Structure formats: C-alpha cells, structure tokens
Amino acid sequence: MLPEQETPLTGGNVAAGLVRVGDTVRRPVGYWTPAVHALLEHLWSVGFRGAPRPLGIDEKGREVLTYAEGEVPWPSHFDLLDPLDQLARVGRLVRELHDALSTFNPPLDAQWNVLMPADRDELIIHHDLAPWNLVIGDRWVFIDWDNAGPGSRLWDVAYAVHGFIPMSAHPEWQRADAGPRLRVFADAYGLDEQQRRELAPMLTARTWAMHDFLRDRAALGVEPWATHWRTGHGDAWRSDAEYTERHTGRWRRALLG
Incomplete structure (x- = not known):
C-alpha cells in the first residue's frame, strides 16, 4: 500500500513542519506533548468536541491529531464572526471549554510550554484563544495547544476578547461597535458581576503582557519572537x-451597564 500523501499546512506565525495526512494532522513534538495529549484526551472524554483529538505518535516521531475541516477566520474570513450570533457562539464555546478544563487533573509529571506567567494558577488554559486558532466548519475547533498551561479563566477570556471583538487600534480592524460586541461575548460566556469588574482592567494588562513578552524575548534574540518584534508585532x-487602556471606561460600561 502506498503511503498517504502529506500536504503542508501553512499560515501560522510560529509552528513549522505541520502536514495533513488524510484526516489527521502531523506536528513536531515537544517536551510538553504528553501533557497536552492528556489534556486533549480529557476534553474528549467529557464530551467537549471543540478541540482536536490526540491519536498518538507516528513512525516519524510526530504527534498525530484529528484534522478539523473548515475556515480559519483571521485575517481573510473575519466576516464569519461579524454576526453577533456567531460571536456569541465563540463566547459559549470558550465557556464550555473552560468548564471542561476545570475537571482536568494534570499528570503528576506534566510539563507545560509556559511562555509567560498568567495572573494566577486556576486551571490549565489554552493561552492563545484567537481567530487565528479557531477552525469554523461543521464543528468549531480551537487548534494549536502547544502553549497550554496554568492560568485563569479571565486571562484566557481577556486574550480571546482582544482577537474576537477585535480590540485593535489598527484602522482596518478598529470597531465602532467594540463595546456592544464585548457585552455579547461576556453575556454568552456567562461572566458574573465580579468577573466583569475584574475583566475591564485585565483587558489592558493582558494586551501589555503580549507586548512585554515579545520585547523581552527579542532582546534575548529568541526566535521566532525576535523576528516578530523586528517586523512590527511589538x-x-x-x-x-x-x-x-484609553477606553477602559468604555469597556466597563459595556460590561456592567
């Protein structure tokens, strides 16, 4: 029997060596892979279907995951997330994910690829919930779990809000309806009043954390972050x-008004 064809998967900012083989994705492994596979298998065991399922390691030493068919919204298909009901679906998916993660007990020897410390250690979170890591198809699936690790619900939510609203200063992405979209996301997730009060300032803190992470890694010459910094990501x-930060009052009113 002839080996199945390998089709390179491109478009990401960090990962290299990704290929599709039939209905699977093959990716390079890291020291964190066993912990991530345990996490993904847990999600499937509790009925969450918004993540790939791990299928082990192939003969070339690559991890094997189920392939998610569909479109990645960022940047060319963001219109898929323009309707408020679609945005609300993201908020509900993130809540379902966090609820499923809340029952995960990591292996005692779990090692995580922690790129930056979160605000607190509440549960294992994705750390990069964004429209560049969501596949919209028959199922909506969050991909790229390499940076999963300890964090909090609000740390993940704040980052997700940045990408899915989006909260951007760029003229092409800045939204006049950012406040109402934030409210829709928060309502769909089911944030309580205390969480809403905490989220308003965290939106700024989480965004600055990404800037500072890139700055610090670039200063050390660590790739691919040094290249990202040099090409304007910082x-x-x-x-x-x-x-x-300038619009903190606007976000507070949207969340609590």
Whole structure:
C-alpha cells in the first residue's frame, strides 16, 4: 500500500513542519506533548468536541491529531464572526471549554510550554484563544495547544476578547461597535458581576503582557519572537494596549451597564 500523501499546512506565525495526512494532522513534538495529549484526551472524554483529538505518535516521531475541516477566520474570513450570533457562539464555546478544563487533573509529571506567567494558577488554559486558532466548519475547533498551561479563566477570556471583538487600534480592524460586541461575548460566556469588574482592567494588562513578552524575548534574540518584534508585532501590541487602556471606561460600561 502506498503511503498517504502529506500536504503542508501553512499560515501560522510560529509552528513549522505541520502536514495533513488524510484526516489527521502531523506536528513536531515537544517536551510538553504528553501533557497536552492528556489534556486533549480529557476534553474528549467529557464530551467537549471543540478541540482536536490526540491519536498518538507516528513512525516519524510526530504527534498525530484529528484534522478539523473548515475556515480559519483571521485575517481573510473575519466576516464569519461579524454576526453577533456567531460571536456569541465563540463566547459559549470558550465557556464550555473552560468548564471542561476545570475537571482536568494534570499528570503528576506534566510539563507545560509556559511562555509567560498568567495572573494566577486556576486551571490549565489554552493561552492563545484567537481567530487565528479557531477552525469554523461543521464543528468549531480551537487548534494549536502547544502553549497550554496554568492560568485563569479571565486571562484566557481577556486574550480571546482582544482577537474576537477585535480590540485593535489598527484602522482596518478598529470597531465602532467594540463595546456592544464585548457585552455579547461576556453575556454568552456567562461572566458574573465580579468577573466583569475584574475583566475591564485585565483587558489592558493582558494586551501589555503580549507586548512585554515579545520585547523581552527579542532582546534575548529568541526566535521566532525576535523576528516578530523586528517586523512590527511589538508595535501592533503596544498600539492595541494603549487603545484598550484609553477606553477602559468604555469597556466597563459595556460590561456592567
């Protein structure tokens, strides 16, 4: 029998060596892979279908995951998330994910690829819930779990809000309806009043954290972050953080009004 064809998968900012083989994705492994596979298998065991399922390691030493068929919204298909009911679906999916993660007990020897410390250690979270890591198809699936690790619900939500609203200073992405979209997301997730009060300032803190992470890694010459910094990613995160900070009152009113 002839081996199945490998089709390279492109478009990401970080990962390399991704290929599709039939209905699977093959990816390079890291020291964190066993922990991530345990997490993904847990999600499937409790009925959550918004993540890939791990299928082990192939003969070339690559991890094997189920392939998610569909479109990635960012940047060319963001119109898929323009309707408020679609945005609400993201908020509900994130809540379902966090509820499923809340029952996960990591293996005692779990090692996580932690790129930056979160606000607190509440549960294992994705750390990169964004429109570049969501596949919209028959199922909606969050991909790219390499940076999963300890964090909090609000740390994940704040990052998701940045991408899915989006909260951007860039003229092409800045939204006059950012406040109402934030409210829709928060309502769909089911944030309580205390969480809404905490989220308003965290939106800025989380965005600055991305800028500072890129700055610090670039100063050490660590790739691919040094290249990202050199090509303007740091400037973009700084502008978004300043924009988000200027409008903190607007976000508070949207969340609590």
